[in-house]
Amino acid sequence: MLEGAPEVSRVFLPRVALQRLLDALAGSGFRCVGPRLKEGVIVYEALTETVALPQGVHDRQAPGECRVEEISSPRQFAWANGPQALKPFLFAPREVLWRVVRDAEGRLAFREVQPDVKPIAVIGVRACDLAALALQDKHFLGGEYPDPAYAKRRENLFIVAVHCSHPAATCFCVSTGDGPRATHGFDIALSELDDGFVAEAGSVRGKVLLDALGCSAAAAEQIAQAEDEIAHAARAQSRRLPGRNLRDALFANLEHPRWEEVAERCLSCGNCTSVCPTCFCSSESEQPSLDGGDAEHSREWDSCFTRGHSYIHGVVVRSDSRTRYRQWLTHKLGSWHEQYGRSGCVGCGRCVTWCPTGIDITEEATAICGGAPL
Amino acid sequence: MNPHLPWEAEVVERIQESPTIFTLRLRLVDEEARKAYRFAPGQFNMVYLYGAGEVPISIASDPQDTNLLGHTIRAVGRVTEGLSRLATGERLGLRGPYGRGWPLAEAEGKDIVVVTGGLGCAPVVGVINYIIMRRERFGRLTVIQGVKHAEELIWRERYAYWNTLPDTQVLLAADHGGPLWPWHVGLVTEVFDQMEIAPERTVAMMCGPEGMMRAAVRNLTERGLAEDSIYLSMERNMQCAIGQCGHCQFGASFICRQGPVFAYFRIKELLGVRGF
Numbered sequence: 001m002l003e004g005a006p007e008v009s010r011v012f013l014p015r016v017a018l019q020r021l022l023d024a025l026a027g028s029g030f031r032c033v034g035p036r037l038k039e040g041v042i043v044y045e046a047l048t049e050t051v052a053l054p055q056g057v058h059d060r061q062a063p064g065e066c067r068v069e070e071i072s073s074p075r076q077f078a079w080a081n082g083p084q085a086l087k088p089f090l091f092a093p094r095e096v097l098w099r100v101v102r103d104a105e106g107r108l109a110f111r112e113v114q115p116d117v118k119p120i121a122v123i124g125v126r127a128c129d130l131a132a133l134a135l136q137d138k139h140f141l142g143g144e145y146p147d148p149a150y151a152k153r154r155e156n157l158f159i160v161a162v163h164c165s166h167p168a169a170t171c172f173c174v175s176t177g178d179g180p181r182a183t184h185g186f187d188i189a190l191s192e193l194d195d196g197f198v199a200e201a202g203s204v205r206g207k208v209l210l211d212a213l214g215c216s217a218a219a220a221e222q223i224a225q226a227e228d229e230i231a232h233a234a235r236a237q238s239r240r241l242p243g244r245n246l247r248d249a250l251f252a253n254l255e256h257p258r259w260e261e262v263a264e265r266c267l268s269c270g271n272c273t274s275v276c277p278t279c280f281c282s283s284e285s286e287q288p289s290l291d292g293g294d295a296e297h298s299r300e301w302d303s304c305f306t307r308g309h310s311y312i313h314g315v316v317v318r319s320d321s322r323t324r325y326r327q328w329l330t331h332k333l334g335s336w337h338e339q340y341g342r343s344g345c346v347g348c349g350r351c352v353t354w355c356p357t358g359i360d361i362t363e364e365a366t367a368i369c370g371g372a373p374l
Numbered sequence: 375m376n377p378h379l380p381w382e383a384e385v386v387e388r389i390q391e392s393p394t395i396f397t398l399r400l401r402l403v404d405e406e407a408r409k410a411y412r413f414a415p416g417q418f419n420m421v422y423l424y425g426a427g428e429v430p431i432s433i434a435s436d437p438q439d440t441n442l443l444g445h446t447i448r449a450v451g452r453v454t455e456g457l458s459r460l461a462t463g464e465r466l467g468l469r470g471p472y473g474r475g476w477p478l479a480e481a482e483g484k485d486i487v488v489v490t491g492g493l494g495c496a497p498v499v500g501v502i503n504y505i506i507m508r509r510e511r512f513g514r515l516t517v518i519q520g521v522k523h524a525e526e527l528i529w530r531e532r533y534a535y536w537n538t539l540p541d542t543q544v545l546l547a548a549d550h551g552g553p554l555w556p557w558h559v560g561l562v563t564e565v566f567d568q569m570e571i572a573p574e575r576t577v578a579m580m581c582g583p584e585g586m587m588r589a590a591v592r593n594l595t596e597r598g599l600a601e602d603s604i605y606l607s608m609e610r611n612m613q614c615a616i617g618q619c620g621h622c623q624f625g626a627s628f629i630c631r632q633g634p635v636f637a638y639f640r641i642k643e644l645l646g647v648r649g650f
């Protein structure tokens with residue numbers, strides 16, 4: 001919410017005016033990125049024309065399944081979420097950390113590599129992903145060694161959120177307390193109606209941009225409908241975690257037979273960690289040049305489901321899927337509370353949808369924690 | 375400043391300690407970095423081998439001398455085997471120090487028990503030397519070390535020397551001794567009976583295989599040592615050493631930041647649980 005504002009003033013943005021918002025962002029130096037339908041899924045890609053938005057498209061998600069279908073609707077945000085979150089825009093899937101040059105005498109010169117960062121405006125960010133962004137901020141910026149590349153990208157990010165009105169069957173942001181309404185961390189937030197958007201500013205620069213579009217105040221019935229749709233999206237969610245803080249319940253059940261049972265279904269593929277908007281693990285590697293004169297030192301996303309993740313002088317600490325799944329879940333829903341003051345799960349449901357065998361985190365947590373009350 | 379960026383360092387001396395263990399004494403090339411460098415026993419550096427990568431190595435030398443940083447390393451993987459082939463004068467990368475070291479300020483005036491096992495002696499040899507060099511600041515020193523085979527023990531003459539010092543007791547055990555092994559043959563926990571301990575004024579520091587450390591903790595707590603007087607140095611895979619890569623997490627602890635040295639009560643919940 002805008003600091004110091006007595007109440008958030010909401011304006012109505014006719015659907016055609018969304019293009020003016022994109023143009024204004026581009027005019028302010030931002031490269032716009034937004035949802036596009038590509039090869040059957042909704043992904044974030046460069047967006048200059050609103051006609052490229054996934055209009056009349058709905059996604060049907062279930063454990064291990066995601067299908068998009070056409071619906072008869074003028075809406076461009078009538079879907080829940082694609083596999084990406086904001087994570088790849090800030091925590092790069094792969095990037096060079098530094099470079100080293102070796103001269104003829106074997107002396108080494110270490111050189112910083114400046115990330116090539118351009119201002120980006122992301123259109124259509126959901127509440128769950130804003131919650132995940134706040135968590136990644138804590139991890140990458142909150143410690144003694146803030147990550148310079150993440151920090152630079154973060155400073156150059158503009159966020160246009162869209163309150164969620166069409167949650168998928170896999171969504172459970174209500175039970176984690178992170179949605180469907182975007183409450184913080186955005187510059188502008190939109191509620192989509194059939195003929196346009198109810199828009200509110202969440203930052204000074206968002207307000208400046210919105211004001212410049214010259215839209216009129218939203219009508220009471222437009223605001224009421226927007227609120228209704230958010231409330232409906234909350235009620236429509238059927239999945240839930242058995243509690244907000246499962247730390248003690250999980251660590252009291254480290255030998256629960258369910259770990260063995262879920263391991264028989266888990267392929268240790270790491271899809272869940274790739275699509276998870278809060279997973280932060282990375283590994284480092286070295287790429288020496290062919291002539292031996294220099295080398296690049298990179299990091300890329302890693303997963304606690306890989307063998308290498310727990311390798312230490314000849315021993316793999318987590319050699320089976322049971323201990324890897326247990327590491328992931330006890331960290332995500334347990335240790336995060338001690339590390340960052342809350343659960344590492346924002347209820348986006350991606351790990352459920354994109355698991356090739358349809359393992360459902362809410363079901364596993366409930367089985368292991370025995371349905372502790374919310 | 376990019377926290378991932380190493381400094382250049384030079385191998386000033388290389389010592390072969392055993393067929394697989396070697397010590398590199400390293401000097402930071404940049405004078406300003408060298409002058410600013412400070413560390414505490416128990417902390418570690420990320421040591422970088424050109425073209426191969428980085429490994430976390432504990433600093434075995436005395437913190438008073440930051441010109442030459444001692445790293446005792448076992449050649450076991452791709453990077454450490456490459457490091458073992460470096461010669462005097464060759465260059466590598468170094469960044470650090472990282473983590474929390476041994477509780478030496480709290481331990482001053484107290485009796486110290488140091489327990490190590492297997493090849494895990496390098497992180498505690500630093501602390502033993504530290505105490506020996508400042509002997510008057512500490513009470514009784516007991517050094518307990520277990521190895522599988524007698525010939526695996528490195529720095530054997532140092533243990534023999536320490537044992538001649540006043541108020542210092544060395545207790546060694548090898549599962550398999552040998553003709554010239556003057557110490558105990560059997561489990562390391564069997565020599566605990568020979569130790570004289572005043573639990574209320576003793577701090578224990580240990581490092582080595584986790585099974586050995588758990589057995590040692592059991593033994594020491596049965597003798598009345600408080601759980602918050604027992605410190606363990608932990609190891610896990612480490613990529614970044616600055617709390618970001620996620621590899622070294624042990625429950626909620628990042629070993630690179632909250633460790634590698636932990637008070638026992640902070641990690642006892644998961645110590646010995648396979649898979650953490």
